[in-house]
Amino acid sequence: MRSMWARPVTKIAASAALVLLMLLLPLLNISIPGVFPGPTYTPGTLQLLAYAMLIAALALSYHLLFGLAGMLSFGHALFFAAGAYGLGIVLRNFSPSWLPAGATFVAAILITVLIGFVLAALVGSVSLRVTGISFAMVTLAFAQAGSVVVRRNPGGQTGGEEGLTLDVSHVPDDLVGVLNTRNLYWLSLAVLVIVYLVVLWVEKSRAGHVVAATRENELRVRVIGIRPYLVRLLIFAIAGALAALAGAAFLLLQSGVSPRVATPDFTLTLLVIVVLGGVGLRWGAVLGAIVYTLLDQRLTALAGSEFIAGLPDLLRIPLSQPLFILGTLFILVVLFLPGGLAGLTKRSGRPHRPSRRGRERMLEAEEI
């Protein structure tokens, strides 16, 4: 732990510089062909980057569960969907006359985050009664139930298969429309920074230490006289609230949400992102999300290109399916690169340490 924070000043300075660069990006004209669809100030690129940052925020909240607490949840998409659908439903139904328009919007977001927290606390209180693989299956079942509810369109609120469109009557004008993509980009960046700071704070808090200790050796923690259940539940609920925040921003960014985000497959994508980036590392989750989102976008663009269409079937079919390539890449990372992408970059400085640590964490997590 010591070596990681050996020079906190440089770390903070580097992080601040990166955030500053991200802040200025919409004002700059940087083109990276093959990575971005256009120069950085265009709405298309900003939309993609904002999307990637929200996925990064979501991956960070998942990192709290999987990386920090060693809880392999397959139901995290539920809380992201709760945030996206929750904000949409709250904005449509919640318009008290005594609140000014701007305050209504802020209140709606706070209510949404609270919904995420309470929902996660409820789901967690049941599913945390079991651990390990059973926990994974139970969270998957809850996510599936959520997905079913969303598709069933109860009371005409979620819009069923067609999804929900954002009701903009209470949303500030600066956050509506393609012309304001820049503002939405900044909003997404803010969400990512907030989620990052909360995750950092939780990791450094007493609860974070307890839950990390539980990941390593639950029996030991019990012997000391701490009940892991409540601490795990707290972490689960915080992760749910953060996911709901990311989901709420997602609704604003996309000005709508489809039932796809409620499916268990979406959680699997999240798992892929966290492992791809490097389990147990905050930067890993962010890096994994950005790389995954950009890869997904570029591969989809590639799949529709004429180059692919001209290939023989044996090459064309696999290459035209982005998820096939990403899934294969994921398998290769799990088999040959246990520390993920973040482990790869760290390897040069401190040989093998992160990868071994990541591997040990996985080993420990399964024994809990």
Add this chain to the structure above:
Amino acid sequence: MSTIVLLLITGLGLGALYFLVASGLSLIYGLMGVLNFAHGSFLTIGAFIGWEVARRLSDGSWWALAAAMLTGAVVGALVAAATEFFLIRRLYNRHIEQVLVTVGLALASVALFEGIWGTDPTYVTSPSWLGQTTEILGARIPNNRFMLIVVAVLVLVAIVLFLKFTRYGLIIRAGVENRLMVTALGIDVRRAFTLVFAIGGAAAGLGGVLASIYYGYVSAHIGGSLLIFAFIVTVIGGLGSLAGAAIASVLVAVLQQFANFYLGGTGDLAVVLALAAVLLLRPRGLLGAKV
């Protein structure tokens, strides 16, 4: 009365499908501690290849169906054994990573199936008798439900006989009980791992062909949707217990049918609630070993 009989027997038919998926899952988990997310893909590939075979032989005859079922089982077994051999074995005893590999395989294979067979469901033709109904106590029951039940019972009996009366069955049973002890006695459990995967894959592949008859179509997502219920079944039945999986399959499917009919299509939710209830009252499942 006739409605109850109808719901019971359709529930049994659906339970048969769940069992074909859950039996393999439960055995694999019991012996190796692997939660196999790729199990749905074994089912889907069995369904697709089985359909391709039946289509080429002759459409809708009984013996084309038998060939499809056989092919589905064989393909499922081969794919499952290959998965174990090339992916799972490399990560011996690293359970979380094994889960991750099967997740990757599930994502990649579903995408590949979509690439090959398209995203739209492919409709299958089966022998005409299966599309008709039989009247029992005033209830008109689709005939394919009977076939599902019969096949699932046969599979259950076959697996039980195999586990009880063969040497490999003995090793597998002993391995579920205490893997370390079996290894200490000088028996190579890894061969049993491949075998269990093959058996589970065969049951899933067979289940795939039957699922295509039950639903009337094959799609790349047919395995994934069944897999979630199979997971629930294995948890309710108790991880690693074959009998538990059989009982829970029937309970879950019948509950689902009744809730769908009497409580306005809330079957899926009722199943999840049942799961929550079982976890609260008996976290190890109906017949699961003590954790």
